[in-house]
Amino acid sequence: MNDTTPAKSVQKLIARLGPGFVLIVVILVAAFMVPRFFTTLNLINVLYQSSIYIVLAVGMTFVITGGGIDLSIGSQVALISVVMSGFIHAWGWPVGLAMVVAIFFGMGLGAVNGFVITGLRMPDFIVTLAAMETFRGFALVHSAGKIWFDFPSSFRYIGITRWAGLPIPTIVALILAAIGYYIYHKTHFGRYTIAVGGNRTAAIYCGIPVSRYKVFQYVLMGGLCGLAAILITSRLDSSQATMAQGYEIHTIAAVIMGGTSLFGGSGNVVGSVVGALILGIIANTMVLLGVDYFWRLVVTGLLIVLAVGLNQWRENVMREASLEAVKETAKESTS
Amino acid sequence: MNDAKKRQDEDFVLEARGITKNFGGLRALDNVDFSLRRGEVMGLVGDNGAGKSTLIKILTGVYPADAGEILLERQPVTLRSRQHAKSLGIEAVYQDLALVDTLEASANVFLGSEISNPLLGMQFLDNAKMRTEALNLLKNKLNIQLGSNRKAPVFNLSGGQKQSVAIGRAIYREHIKILVMDEPTAALGPEETEKTLHLIRTLRDHGIPVIVIAHNLEHVFAVSERITVLRRGRMVGVRSTAESSKTEILGLIIGAEEKEVVPSSGKA
Numbered sequence: 001m002n003d004t005t006p007a008k009s010v011q012k013l014i015a016r017l018g019p020g021f022v023l024i025v026v027i028l029v030a031a032f033m034v035p036r037f038f039t040t041l042n043l044i045n046v047l048y049q050s051s052i053y054i055v056l057a058v059g060m061t062f063v064i065t066g067g068g069i070d071l072s073i074g075s076q077v078a079l080i081s082v083v084m085s086g087f088i089h090a091w092g093w094p095v096g097l098a099m100v101v102a103i104f105f106g107m108g109l110g111a112v113n114g115f116v117i118t119g120l121r122m123p124d125f126i127v128t129l130a131a132m133e134t135f136r137g138f139a140l141v142h143s144a145g146k147i148w149f150d151f152p153s154s155f156r157y158i159g160i161t162r163w164a165g166l167p168i169p170t171i172v173a174l175i176l177a178a179i180g181y182y183i184y185h186k187t188h189f190g191r192y193t194i195a196v197g198g199n200r201t202a203a204i205y206c207g208i209p210v211s212r213y214k215v216f217q218y219v220l221m222g223g224l225c226g227l228a229a230i231l232i233t234s235r236l237d238s239s240q241a242t243m244a245q246g247y248e249i250h251t252i253a254a255v256i257m258g259g260t261s262l263f264g265g266s267g268n269v270v271g272s273v274v275g276a277l278i279l280g281i282i283a284n285t286m287v288l289l290g291v292d293y294f295w296r297l298v299v300t301g302l303l304i305v306l307a308v309g310l311n312q313w314r315e316n317v318m319r320e321a322s323l324e325a326v327k328e329t330a331k332e333s334t335s
Numbered sequence: 336m337n338d339a340k341k342r343q344d345e346d347f348v349l350e351a352r353g354i355t356k357n358f359g360g361l362r363a364l365d366n367v368d369f370s371l372r373r374g375e376v377m378g379l380v381g382d383n384g385a386g387k388s389t390l391i392k393i394l395t396g397v398y399p400a401d402a403g404e405i406l407l408e409r410q411p412v413t414l415r416s417r418q419h420a421k422s423l424g425i426e427a428v429y430q431d432l433a434l435v436d437t438l439e440a441s442a443n444v445f446l447g448s449e450i451s452n453p454l455l456g457m458q459f460l461d462n463a464k465m466r467t468e469a470l471n472l473l474k475n476k477l478n479i480q481l482g483s484n485r486k487a488p489v490f491n492l493s494g495g496q497k498q499s500v501a502i503g504r505a506i507y508r509e510h511i512k513i514l515v516m517d518e519p520t521a522a523l524g525p526e527e528t529e530k531t532l533h534l535i536r537t538l539r540d541h542g543i544p545v546i547v548i549a550h551n552l553e554h555v556f557a558v559s560e561r562i563t564v565l566r567r568g569r570m571v572g573v574r575s576t577a578e579s580s581k582t583e584i585l586g587l588i589i590g591a592e593e594k595e596v597v598p599s600s601g602k603a
Contacts, residue, residue, distance in 0.1 A: 186459045
């Protein structure tokens with residue numbers, strides 16, 4: 001088994017680096033095509049624009065690892081945003097209270113998804129697809145075509161202020177990613193999320209309340225949609241029912257690119273952050289190059305397919321490597 | 336009467352008497368007796384549909400029996416559920432192993448009962464401690480070393496290593512009294528089969544009585560002290576492995592010696 005050709009070694013190296021490899025390639029291409037890419041201002045800008053996807057991707061990593069998927073997150077963000085805007089503008093709530101309620105409202109939306117999936121035993125895909133439509137509908141009903149803007153300065157502070165040179169949304173996203181990493185690897189919640197997605201029967205056999213953990217995953221996702229709604233609304237200083245469309249596609253793509261398996265059971269929080277950065281850099285580069293918005297959609301879509309394909313190829317290489325390892329072990333035990 | 340006397344002398348961990356189970360109109364088990372002594376490996380054999388799985392499910396608390404009694408260490412017990420049976424020390428390793436492939440060995444051994452430390456009012460998993468304890472358990476009780484696969488996800492492990500992880504999960508609690516293994520060698524190659532049979536003997540040497548269900552008589556003869564044979568829902572014989580032969584057991588399984596063992600019932 002040790003007769004590995006150089007080509008195979010390179011394959012394995014690329015596979016091991018995984019999303020990190022794609023990130024490096026994307027950065028190199030961006031730097032080559034746009035001289036302005038490597039300025040501090042632009043790099044911070046990329047982090048700033050990626051921060052909302054990082055927040056969502058952390059939650060989505062748990063949902064997908066647990067064997068689920070949440071297609072409703074864009075609609076959740078929009079619904080939470082308009083409801084929160086209503087609290088602040090129409091009802092005159094203090095900003096802090098409105099934000100706290102926004103996060104709890106998001107957790108409530110997630111709980112609805114989770115309870116419908118586990119209670120009615122319906123596929124995650126179908127339930128959250130329906131929720132995508134329903135939540136968007138509620139957002140439209142609530143706002144009745146209104147666009148909220150001109151938020152109090154205390155609210156806009158979050159989106160536009162920098163601490164130690166970094167925008168607050170970026171700081172929030174990076175701290176959140178670190179917390180997510182710890183939850184994933186160091187808590188019962190993380191461990192049972194992997195178990196439920198990896199082998200549901202085994203999880204049940206070991207006495208893990210699988211439905212409860214499924215609901216927790218969607219509640220976490222909903223809470224993070226609340227956080228994302230706060231960040232995006234504050235950054236744009238505007239809120240409307242049609243906002244945040246396509247967030248689910250970008251977030252899922254970032255997570256899958258990052259090395260989380262669509263089939264559940266294994267995931268990578270850091271990889272999801274890398275995936276979000278990759279998409280952020282691609283978007284940023286196209287804006288700097290002056291690519292037309294419609295074409296940007298086309299290119300983004302194609303690049304997502306490419307990156308996910310690369311990830312699948314990577315999984316295959318890794319699986320082959322592990323099969324070889326098994327053979328090796330068998331050999332060792334024979335001798 | 337002599338029989339009853341003898342029974343009292345023997346150190347039974349588990350006894351089942353007159354177990355009967357119906358599924359609708361079908362009688363899956365008919366007045367079956369079963370016993371397991373301390374420190375022995377009991378082979379449970381029979382053709383497909385003979386009632387092996389049903390008996391095992393009753394003994395591990397998955398189904399209740401319609402009639403009959405179960406004694407655990409001479410005390411009558413009613414197994415209310417699988418969890419209840421587990422809490423009484425009846426553990427089982429299933430054919431599909433029930434491992435989470437994407438988690439490492441120690442995470443699988445401790446799945447559902449992780450070691451954790453409190454910090455700021457939350458519980459954090461102590462992965463290092465679980466790894467140490469799991470590897471020690473596999474090494475000391477099963478003589479299995481994972482080597483370079485210590486931290487690898489379980490799908491990287493060989494069949495025998497996976498088997499040991501599944502057994503490790505069943506036996507790491509100190510109060511284990513009985514281990515049931517359903518077709519432990521079914522999915523394994525010759526090399527791994529030998530290892531698994533060795534594992535079973537190692538368990539017995541550590542004082543854990545084991546019930547092994549297997550199709551392969553070769554394997555049953557290699558590990559067991561006694562063999563219980565089921566046929567069409569009835570217990571048709573218990574033999575001491577050393578004093579029996581494969582021919583005799585096979586005869587019991589297919590019913591060639593039925594007339595000698597039980598009165599012919601003629602029931603289909």
